[in-house]
Amino acid sequence: MHHTIAVILEDWVEKINEDEFYLSTAFDKLIQEKTSFEAFDFIPYMLDAILETNDDFVASQLIFYMNCLYGKADTTEIHPILSQNQEKLEQHIATLNGHNAIREYREFKRDLRLT
Template sequence: MKDRLWKIYENWEIELDKNEWYFSDCYDELTENLSSSDAYDAIPAVLDVLLHVKDTYLVNETLDFLLIIYNIADTTEVHPILLAEWHEINRKLEQMGDSFSVSAWDELRQMLRIT
């Protein structure tokens, strides 16, 4: 999952100029036929990408994809890797986040019932 997500992020600006639904289309392809357990197992890979992207737009996109993955996983269980990386993710959002990423992060926290 991680390699496929990084591949999507290559030349994303060019692809987005050509297709405004680029990320949505790619995410649909990535998650097609993904079981709930496979989605849950993919969470660490998505978190790894989130912690390593260097662009605010991609932070936002990765948070969006994390929400998609959690919805497919159909659980409110907080993945242990998410717990382990919680402070690092917060630090990343403080450095690179914007109002969109804060909103997406809040949505995930509400979904997972984290206060």
């Protein structure tokens, strides 16, 4: 997992208990600091983080912010790493206990017009 994402997710439950907007503030700052090119290049790191988590809520948040990276990148071009790992991602999301990640992934696919 990319160091920046790992730092954001470290003790995330406690941080959310102190500030309910912690994740949005942290990820919004991360995305804002990137150029469109850097945002596109960061997509594989977000994908890796999704594949490494077994928490449905965290996965849903990471999928949401991966979609935000696409927004910042201002492209609907599918990152080659995402293309190569789409089936693996979908299988992983299906194994999570909950429906948040599945719902968020459906929205992500709709936004990017993925099949």
